[in-house]
Amino acid sequence: xxxxxxxxxxxxxxxxxxxxxxxxxxxxxxxxxxxxxxxxxxxxxxxxxxxxxxxxxxxxxxxxxxxxxxxxxxxxxxxxxxxxxxxxxxxxxxxxxxxxxxxxxxxxxxxxxxxxxxxxxxxxxxxxxxxxxxxxxxxxxxxxxxxxxxxxxxxxxxxxxxxxxxxxxxxxxxxxxxxxxxxxxxxxxxxxxxxxxxxxxxxxxxxxxxxxxxxxxxxxxxxxxxxxxxxxxxxxxxxxxxxxxxxxxxxxxxxxxxxxxxxxxxxxxxxxxxxxxxxxxxxxxxxxxxxxxxxxxxxxxxxxxxxxxxxxxxxxxxxxxxxxxxxxxxxxxxxxxxxxxxxxxxxxxxxxxxxxxxxxxxxxxxxxxxxxxxxxxxxxxxxxxxxxxxxxxxxxxxxxxxxxxxxxxxxxxxxxxxxxxxxxxxxxxxxxxxxxxxxxxxxxxxxxxxxxxxxxxx
Amino acid sequence: xxxxxxxxxxxxxxxxxxxxxxxxxxxxxxxxxxxxxxxxxxxxxxxxxxxxxxxxxxxxxxxxxxxxxxxxxxxxxxxxxxxxxxxxxxxxxxxxxxxxxxxxxxxxxxxxxxxxxxxxxxxxxxxxxxxxxxxxxxxxxxxxxxxxxxxxxxxxxxxxxxxxxxxxxxxxxxxxxxxxxxxxxxxxxxxxxxxxxxxxxxxxxxxxxxxxxxxxxxxxxxxxxxxxxxxxxxxxxxxxxxxxxxxxxxxxxxxxxxxxxxxxxxxxxxxxxxxxxxxxxxxxxxxxxxxxxxxxxxxxxxxxxxxxxxxxxxx
Numbered sequence: 001x002x003x004x005x006x007x008x009x010x011x012x013x014x015x016x017x018x019x020x021x022x023x024x025x026x027x028x029x030x031x032x033x034x035x036x037x038x039x040x041x042x043x044x045x046x047x048x049x050x051x052x053x054x055x056x057x058x059x060x061x062x063x064x065x066x067x068x069x070x071x072x073x074x075x076x077x078x079x080x081x082x083x084x085x086x087x088x089x090x091x092x093x094x095x096x097x098x099x100x101x102x103x104x105x106x107x108x109x110x111x112x113x114x115x116x117x118x119x120x121x122x123x124x125x126x127x128x129x130x131x132x133x134x135x136x137x138x139x140x141x142x143x144x145x146x147x148x149x150x151x152x153x154x155x156x157x158x159x160x161x162x163x164x165x166x167x168x169x170x171x172x173x174x175x176x177x178x179x180x181x182x183x184x185x186x187x188x189x190x191x192x193x194x195x196x197x198x199x200x201x202x203x204x205x206x207x208x209x210x211x212x213x214x215x216x217x218x219x220x221x222x223x224x225x226x227x228x229x230x231x232x233x234x235x236x237x238x239x240x241x242x243x244x245x246x247x248x249x250x251x252x253x254x255x256x257x258x259x260x261x262x263x264x265x266x267x268x269x270x271x272x273x274x275x276x277x278x279x280x281x282x283x284x285x286x287x288x289x290x291x292x293x294x295x296x297x298x299x300x301x302x303x304x305x306x307x308x309x310x311x312x313x314x315x316x317x318x319x320x321x322x323x324x325x326x327x328x329x330x331x332x333x334x335x336x337x338x339x340x341x342x343x344x345x346x347x348x349x350x351x352x353x354x355x356x357x358x359x360x361x362x363x364x365x366x367x368x369x370x371x372x373x374x375x376x377x378x379x380x381x382x383x384x385x386x387x388x389x390x391x392x393x394x395x396x397x398x399x400x401x402x403x404x405x406x407x408x409x410x411x412x413x414x415x416x417x418x419x420x421x422x423x424x425x426x427x428x429x430x431x432x433x434x435x436x437x438x439x440x441x442x443x444x445x446x447x448x449x450x451x452x453x454x455x456x457x458x
Numbered sequence: 459x460x461x462x463x464x465x466x467x468x469x470x471x472x473x474x475x476x477x478x479x480x481x482x483x484x485x486x487x488x489x490x491x492x493x494x495x496x497x498x499x500x501x502x503x504x505x506x507x508x509x510x511x512x513x514x515x516x517x518x519x520x521x522x523x524x525x526x527x528x529x530x531x532x533x534x535x536x537x538x539x540x541x542x543x544x545x546x547x548x549x550x551x552x553x554x555x556x557x558x559x560x561x562x563x564x565x566x567x568x569x570x571x572x573x574x575x576x577x578x579x580x581x582x583x584x585x586x587x588x589x590x591x592x593x594x595x596x597x598x599x600x601x602x603x604x605x606x607x608x609x610x611x612x613x614x615x616x617x618x619x620x621x622x623x624x625x626x627x628x629x630x631x632x633x634x635x636x637x638x639x640x641x642x643x644x645x646x647x648x649x650x651x652x653x654x655x656x657x658x659x660x661x662x663x664x665x666x667x668x669x670x671x672x673x674x675x676x677x678x679x680x681x682x683x684x685x686x687x688x689x690x691x692x693x694x695x696x697x698x699x700x701x702x703x704x705x706x707x708x709x710x711x712x713x714x715x716x717x718x719x720x721x722x723x724x725x726x727x728x729x730x731x732x733x734x735x736x737x738x739x740x741x742x743x744x745x746x747x748x749x750x751x752x753x754x755x756x757x758x759x760x761x762x763x764x765x766x767x768x769x770x771x772x773x
Contacts, residue, residue: 022663026496033495034468034488041468044488052662054503054669241656259545275549 014203015063111162117184132157142207240313295385297327297358326363327356361395387427394426403433412440480516499647501665507714514648518605528593530614584635603643612651686722696733699766
């Protein structure tokens with residue numbers, strides 16, 4: 001049973017439940033108290049000790065049902081041909097496979113697997129599959145691409161080599177029996193394939209998802225296919241949540257608990273130094289302020305979509321974020337981002353200023369006239385754009401003034417460094433005024449950039 | 459060790475809590491049972507008003523233990539939760555004892571001797587005398603054990619969580635100047651959270667994780683039955699089923715169990731024998747806390763009442 005528990009833990013990890021050894025020890029202690037007798041109590045116990053969120057509880061519950069409702073060794077192999085012959089075979093259900101094929105002299109020379117298949121003893125076959133599966137460490141399966149490998153391994157463990165020899169031999173000597181055996185083998189293959197698929201379902205989900213996320217995180221945002229957009233959104237939301245967990249709120253905390261000796265003595269001077277009033281140390285922090293200018297013109301629309309999504313989530317981490325979007329001219333979008341759901345906000349912003357051809361000079365001009373006062377010496381200004389201004393006046397002078405007023409000016413460019421300065425790219429001219437210039441084309445780079453920005457306020 | 463009927467013990471928990479008027483679902487009872495068996499805190503999550511805090515109170519009442527409650531809020535720190543030095547007292551004593559210093563050191567011939575004599579007095583001012591125990595330390599010092607309720611942990615800062623870790627895993631607290639204070643008898647710890655903020659993994663790992671959602675209809679009926687005296691069975695069934703209908707709506711704040719109980723009390727007070735359109739309209743503000751929610755529900759009231767009575771008739 002202990003082995004079974006471990007397999008269940010592995011399955012739980014596969015289902016996406018994060019399990020540390022400490023938790024599995026707790027679960028085992030808990031199980032030792034409640035026993036295995038009552039299935040619902042056992043289920044509750046696992047849900048209580050292992051799952052830490054609602055989502056995990058659901059995943060774990062499903063996993064529990066899948067795991068405990070289908071004890072692999074008992075499930076009959078789904079084999080139509082076997083079923084047809086079953087009536088004759090299972091009537092003489094007997095312990096030894098040699099007995100079942102007793103009428104056949106040929107069978108004596110056959111390997112164990114062949115005898116078992118001919119005997120049509122389902123219980124024995126599924127037990128053999130279960131054994132072979134554990135010998136082939138089937139629970140290590142992680143990716144769907146491994147299905148073939150593991151199927152072969154299981155079959156090897158069952159002795160398919162010997163079976164092939166037997167088949168070769170039988171085709172020459174006893175074609176009828178050989179045909180029966182071939183059919184039975186096909187059935188076996190099907191059953192094994194199914195066992196492997198189920199194991200993949202149990203043990204493989206998380207890794208597969210991680211792999212997909214990993215690929216997605218490193219894929220260029222501008223070239224995400226439509227069907228991946230939703231996944232990407234989810235990924236960005238995950239990133240935002242990570243950032244939020246890491247950076248939320250600490251700025252509001254005041255350090256109290258340490259006596260400020262100097263102030264205490266000064267304050268109590270009137271009583272001859274007898275300290276009636278105590279004074280406490282406090283720590284002051286920067287209040288993060290972020291002003292984000294986001295290019296939403298046609299060429300970078302998709303990237304800025306994701307960027308706006310992240311800014312949207314940033315509103316929860318940093319209280320003072322003001323966001324602006326522009327292509328030909330610039331508008332403030334803070335309210336839209338605050339009030340609406342990400343999707344609605346995105347759609348509205350895009351319909352207002354999106355998809356035009358970009359005019360950085362004009363947009364900077366709009367900003368200087370309308371909102372320059374939003375920038376204080378505590379502000380980090382983030383510009384997201386490819387700096388392609390269609391050969392219009394780049395107005396780098398305004399950017400210089402923005403840089404002078406602000407604490408930092410960060411430029412995130414979705415284009416690769418190689419492209420900067422070529423064609424109508426004004427990046428080199430702008431870069432001279434920026435504190436940091438980053439390429440920011442994938443979700444991973446986006447996360448790192450934003451994380452750096454927020455971390456500098458900690 | 460689990461042979462002598464573990465399920466019987468879970469039922470014992472259920473009975474014990476029920477005796478205090480807390481009708482626990484099977485999962486809640488299992489959690490409480492396990493928390494005692496493997497000495498782990500329970501982290502209770504779920505929407506407001508489903509009886510998270512009540513659970514702690516019921517456990518305390520059932521087992522005859524004192525309940526110590528720590529209400530969390532933003533900015534809560536160790537000085538308010540754990541212990542604090544009585545600085546003013548320390549400073550005051552220093553001043554008062556200044557004269558004593560002469561006497562103590564009077565006999566010392568040299569400065570060095572005086573210093574070593576002073577050393578002998580050690581850290582008088584950092585002794586138990588000058589510690590002001592706050593809820594967490596108090597909980598550890600209860601000789602008979604207690605129920606420690608750490609309410610709305612999600613309202614506190616992330617740093618505060620790490621402060622709790624030592625208590626949650628080992629039931630002890632280290633005060634640098636004094637050493638480690640170990641619990642006389644381990645308290646039963648209940649943490650509650652409305653999931654306003656995601657809690658740290660380290661904290662979650664130390665707790666049993668219990669999610670209390672809205673109860674099923676049958677359970678909620680039993681809760682009303684145990685809490686509100688003199689409510690007829692018909693009315694009870696109708697109102698609970700009505701509330702379950704309301705919960706299917708997309709509202710700002712869904713009515714919780716505590717509101718169900720309030721409403722039941724109001725209905726009893728108004729001597730309603732069954733759910734009527736007028737009564738519901740007049741008392742809907744007990745159930746729903748936002749004007750917008752009431753407006754959204756109003757047009758559905760008749761349908762819901764009809765549904766409730768129909769279900770009552772057949773079920």
